[in-house]
Amino acid sequence: MPAFQCATAVNRLLGTLPENDLRRILAGCETVELSFSDMLYVPMARLCHVYFPTSSFISLIMPVDGKDSVEIGLIGDEGMFGVPLLLGVDASPVGAVVRGAGRALRMDAARFCRELGRSEQLERTIDRYAFVHLSQLAQAAACTRFHVVEARLARWLLMTQDRAHAETFHITQEFLALMLGVRRVGITMAAKSLQRRGLIRYKRGDITVLDRRGLKSASCGCYRSDRACYDRMLGASLPGWPDCGPSPLLPPLVNGRDALEPGATAR
Amino acid sequence: MPAFQCATAVNRLLGTLPENDLRRILAGCETVELSFSDMLYVPMARLCHVYFPTSSFISLIMPVDGKDSVEIGLIGDEGMFGVPLLLGVDASPVGAVVRGAGRALRMDAARFCRELGRSEQLERTIDRYAFVHLSQLAQAAACTRFHVVEARLARWLLMTQDRAHAETFHITQEFLALMLGVRRVGITMAAKSLQRRGLIRYKRGDITVLDRRGLKSASCGCYRSDRACYDRMLGASLPGWPDCGPSPLLPPLVNGRDALEPGATAR
DNA sequence: GCAGGCATGTGCGACAGCGTACAGACGCGA
């Protein structure tokens, strides 16, 4: 099988590209092996590379006051790290940490910017992904404000499972606490509750999702919102994306109703 | 004074444009009068217009679970509403509400997209603004998670003052509660505390900032972070932007250090 | 000048999450 076909199967953002573009872009990438908890990017450092995870996945971490932190995004083979480059900025306020060991395609930032100019389809795809990213940030802001730990944990497990492509993955409660920005003990409680309800099983960091459907109803609506947004922007029927089940999908964008603009009078 | 000079003075994003571009863009805008609490945009509706506030300012509201909501952005004459159009998407997950009555320049969405293609400087400016917007979303996610109401209120007052260009503005506690996503009583307490400390004075919705410096130290670091980000991306020395005082400014982007990439081995 | 509405203030019980400390449980290597 030629190289580009492999890659198509493993990063779905690149999988949307026409063969010509894809071949050229893959030629500009190198495959890197990412290990668990590698720090790929330190906030406000220079953004030298973009990453297209294939079997790995990456967590976006927003630091607060130099002590706390929250995860505000998760990037697997459905996405990429390096969105700010699309806006001509080679930095980001959020850090990137490897949360699932595996491979990723890596491209030099400068080259990525050039490729954006050369492939209209690439730019279009990354534009849409950037929009999804934006929406997820807004969702995260609301979610961390209003939802209790247990629901956020359930959401987090679902998001992770989507990107790990397996029912079982490894993550300690300590690490989870860092992600959700809560105490470790808070995770212990929430996880115990989910386990008692038969939704997950875990043992010293090995978490198994037993009941995906149940986990979905235990999670806050943010999981579905995020998924719905992604699917609307980048196609729901991509292979390997676990079903999200029937969700209160909004109508497609083209049918959106007009904004009300009372009192806005032209002059 | 010709029209374009007026506008330059009143929306600073447009003020960065060369005269040619500016003149053409202003020709495509109409001035609209916005009234307090006008709903400019309903989440996920069709995005028909972009707004460049001049004397008005606009709040971005993220709804949650159909009952709660949080403000995740504030747009005055330093910004614009309609960032997603830059990404080719004519919708947004966040709503827009007028929070300060006044004028704004409004442009048809389709025309705005065309103008983006015609003026490199416009695209560059909006790109940078989009990055600021992105950063503010990330900041908001962290802020709503970790900071107490009083500090968030202080931040909010500073942000509002920056955009109202006055020490006094009108806002009820009820409305404030909606913005911060807390109980009205929570605002009562926080506001009382700020007043007792001599930082503000308020009376039935009329809030006066008495001690800007004190308010800054009462607020969470998010205010300074936001300001620093904006200033770095779009120039600190714009006229009419109240001083933010000495802040722990990060080095300019070009001097950012490289990301650490341990364990990332090419193969 | 009085009624009614709106804005603000107070009180109270409940609860999620915090910080901290410590005790088991498990697994791996000496």
Next chain:
DNA sequence: TCGCGTCTGTACGCTGTCGCACATGCCTGC
């Protein structure tokens, strides 16, 4: 097999916020 480090579970008092109910204060229009 033992020891040690890591991961998980339990406990306790405390704080910030919630939800609700109700009291007060102020402004406006009749």
